[in-house]
Amino acid sequence: MNSNKFIYLCITVLLLVFLTACGTDVESILNTDNEEVELEYMIVDGGEVVLPLTPFNTLNPLLTSNLSYYYFSKLIFEGLFEFSENIEPVPQLAEAYNIVNDGSTILVKLREDAYWHDGEKFTSEDVFFTINVLLNSNVETAYNSLSNTTTNIANSRVIDDYNIEVNFSDSSSNNLDLLTFPIIASHKFAANNIKTSYSKALQLENYTPVGTGPFKFESFDKHKNISLKANENYRFGKPSIENVLGKVLDNEELFITAYEAGQINITPVRGTDWDKYKENPRIRALEYVSNDFDFLGFNYDNPIFSGENGVIIRKAINYAIDRQEIIQKTFLGHATQVDVPLHPNSYLLSEAANKYGYNPTASKELLDRANIFDRDGDGVIEDESGNKMSFRLTTNPSNLYRHRVAEMIRDDLMEIGIELVFDFNTSYERVKSLEQKNAEWDLLISKLKSGDYDIALLGWQLSFVPDLYSMYHSSQIGFNNFIKYNNANMDELLMEADLSYRREKKLSSYDKLQKYIVDELPYISLYFRNKAILIDNTIVGQLTPNVSNPYKGLESCIIVLKLD
Known part of the structure; x- marks a missing residue:
């Protein structure tokens, strides 16, 4: 130093x-x-x-x-908005905003005290230019994958030097979250025609960063x-x-x-x-909750997971898993238990979203009320039709953490008479070739797409922009809704949340949605993993x-x- x-x-x-x-x-x-x-x-x-x-x-x-x-690059560039520690978009280069046209338009008032590093004033022309550059780009970037940056932006219009109108293709409640991309300086890419300017702004090589x-x-x-x-x-x-x-x-x-x-x-x-x-x-270690979310997904092509009994079985499984023991033994305490796929720090997280703890007694009571018990004395419970609660569990065999978690979940479920049979390569090798890893991953994806599994232990790196719609909505079957979950009540609640662009209405809609999720349990949410930085x-x-x-x-x- x-x-x-x-x-x-x-x-x-x-x-x-x-x-x-x-x-x-x-x-x-x-x-x-x-x-x-x-x-x-x-x-x-x-x-x-x-x-x-x-x-x-x-x-x-x-x-x-x-x-x-x-x-x-966040040390160099800024966006109109940035995410707070509560994953809520807050003004950065914006000073104020107003959501109009039923949520499909956002009017943004810009700060007047921001300057580019070369001394030029920051204005709405820079925002207009950046949006058009993004709309002309079809490259998958870190901003797109983590923030779904421009998926819903239709166009923009300069009102004056410090006011701009941004229009969206629909009235999504997440439109404000999309305005977190970095703004670039339009004057650095001036050219005889606008298409040349866009091309210059999208060049990979010989790029000189100029931010605010x-x-x-x-x-x-x-x-x-x-x-x-x-x-x-x-x-x-x-x-x-x-x-x-x-x-x-x-x-x-x-x-x-x-x-x-x-x-x-x-x-x-x-x-x-x-x-x-x-x-x-x-050294100091500063810990925070990441966006790496782990869960159990059920194959709803298997009728045993459907209907009222299906909900009971999922709840019994959830109560039977000692997630705190998994967090302590597998992640050394560095994970955060959740019951819904929303970041634990999110301003949208409802008090209703914290329902399940480790309670095998509750599991057994639920199963008893559904007349699911061990009928033949082999240690595995059956329903009234004689269907054994024995399920194939698949996961990514290249992930050591998932091996350990799968073993602990298997042991927990066996305590209530539910058997898990591992349907993946259980001989973990610490060093694998890229070809081996790719082959195992391709096999896992093939199983998920074809429905050749009962339960899947998986993880998602969730977007900063909340997107429960793609996980649960029936229209997303074949995409992120790989479990083929189909529920009309859930679809309605998801649509309501997606269209609630006013903050208070959004909080209310997400509260109702989370109550339904924890009661229905389409997935079993396990935890978000924590990360840390070491600092001198x-x-x-x-x-x-x-x-x-x-x-x-x-x-x-x-x-x-x-x-x-």
């Missing part, structure tokens, strides 16, 4: 309170038990923070499919690093950290190696074993990583070194 200048300060307990409020592990920095003493500190005026990147093919934020650069964010692009050494510098004209003030360097490493496995060697200052953690760094005075303890400030931005708040941080 470099610095240009050191300022020596005496910091009292008052500053300890400030640092604590900023989420800093002050005790490990100060090595004090909050005694009323003055301590001498060195605050780095400037300094550099190094972040890891994997190899990527473009600096263009609209085209990148590389997740590490996707997050890094807290850090501006300085240089790029392909396959080595990208250098950013603090934006001295940033509307919220120049960041204290002078330089941010993105260091390109061959793969994510090398992130931790580089971090432990002191080559980078912040890194995401693969896996779940970051607690081992607790005793290291250099010398980086102090309101760094609050979340699912949409692990570097959220870096621009407000400072570098503090204790004087020996």
Whole structure:
């Protein structure tokens, strides 16, 4: 970590309170038990923070499919809106907005104090140009996969320099969420005709990033690093950290190696074993809930899962699974139990969505009331027609976590007389060739499409934009609704939620929808996995990583070194 200048300060307990409020592990920095003493500190005026990147093919934020650069580019570029820690769109380059035309049009008032890094004013022409560039692009990008960015935008119209109208193809309640894509500077792509301008904005090579964010692009050494510098004209003030360097490493496995060697200052953690760094005075781990969601899906072509008894069986299975034990033993406590496929921090999450806990007694009572019990003494329960509660479970055999979870679920269900038979390769190999992994994945997809399974243990990386419609609606059978779930009441509630564009109505609609989901249980929601970043303890400030931005708040941080 470099610095240009050191300022020596005496910091009292008052500053300890400030640092604590900023989420800093002050005790490990100060090595004090909050005694009323003055301590001498060195605050780095400037300094550099190094972040890891994997190899990527473009600096263009609209085209990148590389997740590490996707997050890094948020230091350079901003959107009209960004996602809060509650996964709610909040203004960023927008100042205010109004939803009209029954939700199919959003009028956006822009901030007037935002400037591009080259000094030009940010205006509605930039938003208009960016939207048209996106509409002319058919490239799958990180923004599309995580935010479904432009799937519903029809067109836009400039009203004046700081007001723009954005029109959508329908009145979806998620239209505001779509306006989180990065805005690019239209004047950087000026050409004799508009199609040439769009082509220039969509180029992969020789792209020079110009944004409105807290850090501006300085240089790029392909396959080595990208250098950013603090934006001295940033509307919220120049960041204290002078330089941010993105260091390109061959793969994510090398992130931790580089971090432990002191080559980078912040890194995401693969896996779940970051607690081992607790005793290291250099390191803090900041944990957050990811968008990686695991669940059990049922094959509704199997009549045993349909009707009233089908609901009872699904509820009994849910009560019988000790998800907290799975979370503790498989993920070392780093996952968050849920009963619906909505992020645990989401502003849309209802109190009604927390219904099921581990309760095998409740499972047995449900099954008894449905006259499902062990009729022949073999340990496996049967229904009144003699159908045994023995089901084939499939999953991705290349995923060690799923192996462990499958084994624990099997053992839990056997306690209530439900047998799971593994229909996947149970001989896990830690090292597999890409060809092996692809073959196993193709086989799993083939089983799901053909309905050659009973229960599937799977995971989704959910979009930041809530999309329960694609999971549950009958029109999505053959697509994301691979379980072939078909329920008219669910369809109606999904449509209501999708059309509730006013915030209060949306909250009410999602509350009703979640109540129905936890009562009907089309899928059994298991948990969202947690992630973490490791950060040098010398980086102090309101760094609050979340699912949409692990570097959220870096621009407000400072570098503090204790004087020996």
